[in-house]
Amino acid sequence: DKDGATPLFMASHDGRLECVRLLLEAGAAIDQADEQGATPLFAACQEGHLEVAKLLSSYGASRAATPFGTPEEAANSQGHTDLAAWLVASRGWTPLAHLETLTAARALSLLRSGASLHEGEPTPLQRAAGGEGEAAALIRRAAAPWSPASHSLFPAPARARAALLVLSIYEIHERYHLDSAGATNGIAALDFGHCVLGFAIARETQ
Structure with missing residues (x-):
């Protein structure tokens, strides 16, 4: 006006x-x-x-x-x-710590854009520890090590790294034909690879 x-x-x-x-x-x-x-x-x-x-x-x-x-x-x-x-x-709250206000879509957007779980006072993760609702649940899931189930909660650089590493595991799997006679070993290798990725993919860059 x-x-x-x-x-x-x-x-x-x-x-x-x-x-x-x-x-x-x-x-x-x-x-x-x-x-x-x-x-x-x-x-x-x-x-x-x-x-x-x-x-x-x-x-x-x-x-x-x-x-x-x-x-x-x-x-x-x-x-x-x-x-x-x-x-x-x-x-001392960051936007992600506003659990009572955040919709699930907004919380997901913040998590995927790289919002920290550990900044602020109290931190989003501290507030979510005993919190109810979808936003708190998403934050708790995002704090766990990477897995295919939590992939969508990670920032873009972490998702890209995960995709690259998963592709590498599958390429090794195919190269050594572990899907035929070595099917059992192949499944074990893939499971092992996913477990390792949980430690190889960091949500936040220190």
Whole structure:
């Protein structure tokens, strides 16, 4: 609008949760401020929209100070105690740690794009350890060693490495004709190869 407010800013200010979700899924600029310097997260916190603030935070919205203060200060100054308490509790969370907000599709997208299981305070894996729901279950599965069943939860470089190594195992299998007289040995070799891959494929590059 004439004051520089984007659709995401206005939806956040008005507490339109599903509009905010659709805009974020479509790639709206999450931290674009209006002409006064207020961000969508600041607007949501000032108006006391807890679920909107959680959703924005799960997409990595900045909590840095605006010309009017931080989102946390805005919630406190307006008496939104539940929201202020949540902002304090979630200060160290990464987007993947927002288990209560993440859909399974969003959690899968973050895992496949390389989101760390071990960054933040508490980490996504620590929060998922005793958590319920699909997002927590996906994070626990992603923390296990690589296997064909968990392949889809790994980042693109790890998936590419897994595909290359699996192909190499099958090429060895075919080269030595282990699928005929040596069928039993061939199956054992493939099983052994998959077990080894669990240790050869790292989810996160240190």
